Amino acid sequence: MTVVWTSFFFVYGLVFGSFFNVVGLRVPKKESIVSPPSHCTICNRRLTVIDLVPIVSFVFLRGKCRGCGTKISPIYPLMELVTGVLFAFSFYSLGFxxxxxxxxxxxxxxxxxxxxxxxxxxxxxxxxxxxxxxxxxxxxxxxxxxxxxxxxxxxxxxxxxxxxxxxxxxxxxxxxxxxxxxxxxxxxxxxxxxxxxxxxxxxxxxxxxxxxxxxxxxxxxxxxxxxxxxxxxxxxxxxxxxxxxxxxxxx
Ligand SMILES: [Zn+2]
Structure with missing residues (x-):
């Protein structure tokens, strides 16, 4: 059962990590964290589900915006991965x-x-x-x-x-x-x-x-x-x- 829960926490971590990127980028600028929806900061193209899958999107889109081809910093997928790993490790170490x-x-x-x-x-x-x-x-x-x-x-x-x-x-x-x-x-x-x-x-x-x-x-x-x-x-x-x-x- 530990394996199942640990992998759940890994996936939660990936999703939360993706959200933390948004929070970390918007809160200092006093922007809302829910609106406007995620968009490319260069071409303003609104991001869809395909762009927003943690890690996977970055790998498949080769780290570029689908609209304008601007490179996306590898920091963001890295933060998703780190959050996933640390959430999983926390559960593994501490349990409920x-x-x-x-x-x-x-x-x-x-x-x-x-x-x-x-x-x-x-x-x-x-x-x-x-x-x-x-x-x-x-x-x-x-x-x-x-x-x-x-x-x-x-x-x-x-x-x-x-x-x-x-x-x-x-x-x-x-x-x-x-x-x-x-x-x-x-x-x-x-x-x-x-x-x-x-x-x-x-x-x-x-x-x-x-x-x-x-x-x-x-x-x-x-x-x-x-x-x-x-x-x-x-x-x-x-x-x-x-x-x-x-x-x-x-x-
Ligand atoms: Zn763009």
């Missing part, structure tokens, strides 16, 4: 539980902010706030051990990022700071700090690759949100194991 709801909300928020941060260098409050409130409420039912670690984690995450922002004079956006508040609620103090460490590591790798590909040096800032999202997901599922392993290196 309140914690599963926390995981699904956390992943959903991270996918949306990844899309909007890549597109606009922005992590919108209109995403962080509703997800943050929902996650805080769920943490009352599915608390960390000890329960107050959520509050401490959120405070530490927020303050450490704020400090980095002040010291680096704008190297860290307000969105990143508030995002770490929500990460703290989910992960608690230790794993929030581990997420920051991991995000810096992922961010450096992304930065180097970006630098080599664009050769524009520091002129084009790289959004930090996607690196934080990757780090937060790894932390959520494997943080304790990784921290434990890391500490054994020094004992």
């Amino acid at each position: 539980s309140v914690e599963l709801a926390v995981a699904l909300l956390f992943i959903s928020m991270l996918v949306i902010i990844t899309v909007s941060d890549i597109a606009y260098m922005l992590i919108p409050n209109r995403i962080l706030l509703p997800f943050g409130v929902a996650i805080a409420l769920l943490r009352l039912v599915s608390p960390l051990n000890p329960w107050w670690d959520s509050i401490l984690g959120a405070a530490v995450g927020f303050l450490v990022l704020l400090l980095i922002a002040i010291v680096s004079k704008g190297g860290m956006g307000g969105g990143d700071i508030k995002l770490f508040f929500v990460i703290g609620l989910v992960l608690g103090t230790k794993l929030t700090l581990f997420t920051l460490f991991l995000a810096a590591l992922v961010g450096s790798i992304v930065g180097i690759i970006h630098l080599r590909r664009t050769r524009q040096g520091r002129k084009t800032p790289v959004p930090f949100g996607p690196s934080i999202a990757v780090a937060a997901v790894i932390s959520y599922f494997y943080g304790n194991a990784l921290v434990g392993w890391y500490l054994t290196l020094f004992t």
